[in-house]
Amino acid sequence: MTKVLVVEDNPMNMELTVDLLESYGYEVEQAEDGSEALDIVNENSNFDLILLDIQLPKMDGIEVLNHLKKSENSKNIPVVALTAHAMRGDENKFINAGCVGYISKPIDIHEFKKTVTYYVDS
Template sequence: MKRDHCVILCVEDNPINMALMHHIFKKYSQIRLLKAESAEQAIEILGEEIPDLIIMDIQLPGMDGYEALDYLKQREDMRHIPVIAVSSYAMESDIVRGREASFAEYITKPIDLKHFLSIVKELMLEVAATWEL
């Protein structure tokens, strides 16, 4: 069965940043955006639907982005989901830590929109290759 869309879960507690994500993706009819304001809320959503991609802020209330990534990596049914970290932590040591934690990509704020979309498109191509035809 071929899918004509993909699902992206955005985990972001800042309403302005969430609005930016909504604005970025609303023009792509093949993308459905799910939204969570915390990692805990994201985990609830993951209990109902597994997205093709997760965009995760690092600094979240409660469980942070690293803890959420660890949770995903421990779950057999979720460890395959690519997770893009989006963070205001932009020091080289922060970027290295993000890569070592196995985020698919580590994007710093403010977001370079062209670079961000190229990463999303690249990861979506990888996901599309796994879709049943």
């Protein structure tokens, strides 16, 4: 079964994201901040995809991404930025930082499914 880690501090965004992913048949784990996400990945690196909010408390998403990409356990797990940052150049900034893709919030349900499916099936 496809396993996705969602790193999101907003409860409403987390609920929507998890509900969507579970409706697609994916197994979902949740982390509310970067340090929790890193702990989860260190304990279990069998994720097929990580959806990473960029604006997180304590440690921002770019810092979390840097830790993920440096770790042998997680460096090959595709990470998609999931963020309200939707200014020109933001997508390139996150791709250059090491994300494989970008989903802007609020989530467009149809685009979300296409994007997630693309990275899970790649």
